[in-house]
Amino acid sequence: MDISKLKxxxxxxGVCKLRFQGDMDIYAAEETLAALLPYFDxxxxxxxxxxxxxxxxxxxxxxxxxxxxxxxxSDGQLSILSWSENVRELMEIFQLTERFTLPDAA
Amino acid sequence: xxxTILIVDDSSSVRIVLxxxxxxxxxxxxxxxxxxxxxSKLTGEKIHLxxxxxxxPKMDGITMVKKIKALPKYKFTPICMLTTESExxxxxxxxxxxxxxxxxxxxxxxxLLSAVEKLVLP
Amino acid sequence: MxxxxxxxxxxxxxxxxxxxxxxxxxxxxxxxxxSEIINALFRVVHTLKGTSGMFGFTExxxxxxxxxxxxxxxxxxxxxxxEDLLSVLLKSRDHISALLDVALEISxxxxxxxxxxxxxxSEQLAQYLNGSESSTPEGDSAGPAAESATPASSDTGAAVxxxxxxxxxENESWHISLRxxxxxxxxxxxxxxxxxxxxxIGTILSLETIDEQLPxxxxxxxxxxxxxxxxxxxTTADKAEITAVFEFVQDDCKxxxxxxxxxxxxxxxxxxxxxxxxxxxxxxxxxxxxxTHRELESILxxxxxxxxxxxxxxxxxxxPVPFVGELAVSEGLIEAPLVDAAIKRQEECKxxxxxxxxxxxxxxxxxxxxxxxxxxHLLARESENNGLVDATEKLGGLVEAIRDTSLSLRMVQIGDxxxxxxxxxRENSRDLGKEIDLEISGGDTELDKVVVDKMxxxxxxxxxxxxxxxxxxxxxxxxxxxxxxxxxxxxxxxDSGSIVIEISDDGRGLAKDxxxxxxxxxxxxxxxxxxxDDEIYRLIFEAGFSTAxxxxxxxxxxxxMDVVRQNIESLRGLIDIKSTLGEGTxxxxxxxxxxxxxxxxxxxxxxxxxxxxxxxxxxxxxxxEVAQDAYDGSQHINLRGEIMxxxxxxxxxxxxxxxxxxxxxxxxxxxxxxxxxxxxIVVARYGNKKAGLVVxxxxxxxxxxxxxxxxxxENVQGLSGATILxxxxxxxxxxxxxxxxxxxTIGV
Numbered sequence: 024m025d026i027s028k029l030k031x032x033x034x035x036x037g038v039c040k041l042r043f044q045g046d047m048d049i050y051a052a053e054e055t056l057a058a059l060l061p062y063f064d065x066x067x068x069x070x071x072x073x074x075x076x077x078x079x080x081x082x083x084x085x086x087x088x089x090x091x092x093x094x095x096x097s098d099g100q101l102s103i104l105s106w107s108e109n110v111r112e113l114m115e116i117f118q119l120t121e122r123f124t125l126p127d128a129a
Numbered sequence: 130x131x132x133t134i135l136i137v138d139d140s141s142s143v144r145i146v147l148x149x150x151x152x153x154x155x156x157x158x159x160x161x162x163x164x165x166x167x168x169s170k171l172t173g174e175k176i177h178l179x180x181x182x183x184x185x186p187k188m189d190g191i192t193m194v195k196k197i198k199a200l201p202k203y204k205f206t207p208i209c210m211l212t213t214e215s216e217x218x219x220x221x222x223x224x225x226x227x228x229x230x231x232x233x234x235x236x237x238x239x240x241l242l243s244a245v246e247k248l249v250l251p
Numbered sequence: 252m253x254x255x256x257x258x259x260x261x262x263x264x265x266x267x268x269x270x271x272x273x274x275x276x277x278x279x280x281x282x283x284x285x286s287e288i289i290n291a292l293f294r295v296v297h298t299l300k301g302t303s304g305m306f307g308f309t310e311x312x313x314x315x316x317x318x319x320x321x322x323x324x325x326x327x328x329x330x331x332x333x334e335d336l337l338s339v340l341l342k343s344r345d346h347i348s349a350l351l352d353v354a355l356e357i358s359x360x361x362x363x364x365x366x367x368x369x370x371x372x373s374e375q376l377a378q379y380l381n382g383s384e385s386s387t388p389e390g391d392s393a394g395p396a397a398e399s400a401t402p403a404s405s406d407t408g409a410a411v412x413x414x415x416x417x418x419x420x421e422n423e424s425w426h427i428s429l430r431x432x433x434x435x436x437x438x439x440x441x442x443x444x445x446x447x448x449x450x451x452i453g454t455i456l457s458l459e460t461i462d463e464q465l466p467x468x469x470x471x472x473x474x475x476x477x478x479x480x481x482x483x484x485x486t487t488a489d490k491a492e493i494t495a496v497f498e499f500v501q502d503d504c505k506x507x508x509x510x511x512x513x514x515x516x517x518x519x520x521x522x523x524x525x526x527x528x529x530x531x532x533x534x535x536x537x538x539x540x541x542x543t544h545r546e547l548e549s550i551l552x553x554x555x556x557x558x559x560x561x562x563x564x565x566x567x568x569x570x571p572v573p574f575v576g577e578l579a580v581s582e583g584l585i586e587a588p589l590v591d592a593a594i595k596r597q598e599e600c601k602x603x604x605x606x607x608x609x610x611x612x613x614x615x616x617x618x619x620x621x622x623x624x625x626x627x628h629l630l631a632r633e634s635e636n637n638g639l640v641d642a643t644e645k646l647g648g649l650v651e652a653i654r655d656t657s658l659s660l661r662m663v664q665i666g667d668x669x670x671x672x673x674x675x676x677r678e679n680s681r682d683l684g685k686e687i688d689l690e691i692s693g694g695d696t697e698l699d700k701v702v703v704d705k706m707x708x709x710x711x712x713x714x715x716x717x718x719x720x721x722x723x724x725x726x727x728x729x730x731x732x733x734x735x736x737x738x739x740x741x742x743x744x745x746d747s748g749s750i751v752i753e754i755s756d757d758g759r760g761l762a763k764d765x766x767x768x769x770x771x772x773x774x775x776x777x778x779x780x781x782x783x784d785d786e787i788y789r790l791i792f793e794a795g796f797s798t799a800x801x802x803x804x805x806x807x808x809x810x811x812m813d814v815v816r817q818n819i820e821s822l823r824g825l826i827d828i829k830s831t832l833g834e835g836t837x838x839x840x841x842x843x844x845x846x847x848x849x850x851x852x853x854x855x856x857x858x859x860x861x862x863x864x865x866x867x868x869x870x871x872x873x874x875x876e877v878a879q880d881a882y883d884g885s886q887h888i889n890l891r892g893e894i895m896x897x898x899x900x901x902x903x904x905x906x907x908x909x910x911x912x913x914x915x916x917x918x919x920x921x922x923x924x925x926x927x928x929x930x931x932i933v934v935a936r937y938g939n940k941k942a943g944l945v946v947x948x949x950x951x952x953x954x955x956x957x958x959x960x961x962x963x964x965e966n967v968q969g970l971s972g973a974t975i976l977x978x979x980x981x982x983x984x985x986x987x988x989x990x991x992x993x994x995x996t997i998g999v
Contacts, residue, residue: 049205049436052473063468080250081442085477088462116443118458139294140302142261149257184297205474207439209499213301213319229438230499235304235312247448247499250441 024051026058029072037067037097040104044075047083047110055086063089068099073106079113091123100124132249133157133174137167137181137193138211147180150238151245164188168196171203177249179208181228183219191219194226207248211236258355261306263667265351267674268299272344276337283332293322299347308354311347314369317376318343330379339375346372357704359608423511424456424485425493428521430464430505433475440500442478448496453486459535479525481535607700610660617650617657622976624650625953663703665752666694669741671707672714676739679718686725686736687718693743698750702822702842706752709815713754713838714739716812721758721836731833733757746841749866755837761830763787770796788828792816823971825937825988841937851974853982854933855948856900860982862953862974863944867935867987871949874930888943890934896994897932897943900985903969937991944985968993 024047029040039062047055062069069090076083091101102124106114114120134156136147148158159176161167163185179197183190190210198204209230210223220231232244275292282288296319303311318340324330349365352358361369427449431442449455461479465471486493490508497506507521624647631643669691680687717739722728725735742753763784770776770790782790790796791812819826824842843864851862872890888897932943953976971986 056473060468082436089465089468092465116446117460119460140298142257142264142302143305145257145260146305184294205439227438229440234301235307247444250444
């Protein structure tokens, strides 16, 4: 799992844009959380690009829920800028689509 | 993409029944004749489910589960054990080792498939 | 690959397992505490039970279960393996074998003796178990999968219902509340899969993902699961089916399943049981339409009143129902019988298993149909009504098709029988220090199941003879200039209406002089014999030829070879042997394709009708054409230069012609027979031998159902069965192999 910070992130405003690349499954979970932790310290609201996510399972969803939880602290919510088919399918099963801000196309 | 299931059983007819049932439901099937053989089939390719007998020559199913749980690439693979109702102590040991799904033999193909559906995402 | 092949494989495998079980038990007679053998034995019994179960052979499973339990206790040291127990286990092995034969339709049903034996053995096994631990014998605990796979339903719900105030909620669907435990993901379980699976038995109306348990990021373990779900679920499935969905996570997940219209108090229990707090969950339940606001209010009112009661020190009715770790399901609906589910599953099985007896009945009826059809056709032809003739011809074609199809139901490939010998060859050769390859060809040749089953023993005998005595040790082979590895070949093929099975080896061959010496010693032949090589080899099939004590002197062939021959002859088959000293031996077995129906050639002898199997009829000639050339007094005819023996069927079968022993009587009777100008000779052939059968009249081809002869005919030579003709007359079936064989041995 590779997480990279995108342009438009701003520590002052607390806005953080991240791009996730790779699998968000249980095998990658620890690594993904470790990569996320620094951003949780520095930023408040999160926007994520998920169109390059491969396999995803409940552990990946939990991490996204954690991003959402952090965003909520400042009355925001997680916004998903883009998503792969896998991610979209899982979000729909878990009926999380109303909780997050979704890509425009959706 | 079809999901891959590893079946481990020393009985060739059980392997045939398992493989036939699973293949007809669209899964890829790899088979092994005992625990040792089963481990040797874990070569890095993604395996989505392991279905294994308990009593087998060379290496029994529970020993195999313990060893799988120590493999970084396979430790979270769902494992479904085939058991007979007389193996309650084995079932406990197996669950301790990390094999949570158990199917009691005898079973009908439909039971197998419904178990697989609960363990493998389509 | 198909399930059918799985069954075929099981047939093979179970025989192997039974053999192995026997081997292991016999080994244990010497070393009764060898833990490795005990383990191996347990595994064999266990596998037998498991695989039998896979194919639904519950009788086998329930009996084998007893033996398995005993072996389990032996393994654990709770039961001492003594001689008595060994003999019980050996008998159990035989009983399992008998049960499997029934299950696999090798035999139609258990004999009364066998089933009584089974009861006795089960009791004995149970006694051993009772001796080791005072538990009750488990007897028949092998229930169908549908039952054992479903966790026992909890009855906590009933207690709750009793304490109710009566108000039920409006929700018409089920409510499922899930809280997954931390280890679920590590155990390879995916909450998503279970939720998806729910969609296969109903419809998820609404679902709320609960993430309240998610800790602060720094405290989070990414591999632990913190998720929970509240699901509003519409389904026609019953409680058992819903609980079964979560069977695999029942240790790892709090599951509460509330039926439609559950009482408010049950919801209260649910709220109290959940870790997130009443108001939060209450809010979720109302948002997802599971509860109305009014219902939530009354739940909360109920709760506060219970709290005050508890505070007043009265009976703590708010004691949480023990939800944790088990599936707490409230009663309130009548469960649809589990039987329904079981039946539904069975319907998905595509292989139809039919008892051998039913198949037998079908084939008998088809036989009668063939006869009736032939009669109809005959009458139609006599009526000279062309339309009727056409119709009966068409009918005849269909009947023939039905006959072929029904017979094919009983046809099986011989390959499985052959394959069983791989193990026999491997193990026996190893024991003897020989190196032997088994070559199998023609395994896809099909023949009647009845024949295949009856061939197993003779084949085993012949193959073992080849291993034991036919093939030499590697040293002997090398000394003879051969490759150290010997080969046994099993081959099967069709040949003019018969199945031919060949068992050959490249061993030392038969020692002719030793056979001769033995035969003379036993008085089977006289000193001044005049036998061809083939005839000498054939002597080993004679009853009384050999005794076991001097087997090896004669390359061993001869131990019970007469029994092998009898077995094969009882199948209307023929066995022959060819051998070359130093190069090997070929045994050829010729068998009829099927046991039940043959195409016959109907002939008249005196006032009686006889049937000669058509595939053994070479040609028919007029007696007068060849009779002139017959050698005087020697009962031979000359057919276009070919000399062959002949006999008058009338002399063999018609008492008035005093012919009961005509075959063996001297010639010279010819003059006594009043020669008829219309006499015909049917040239019959079996294998490579021919003989002429003199009959009074030829009546033409006829399809025949073979009926076994009554006991009264048991000793009549030359007849293999009887049949009923279309006009109701009984016709005897001529046993051509027997007659041809007799003629060619005695007549020469």
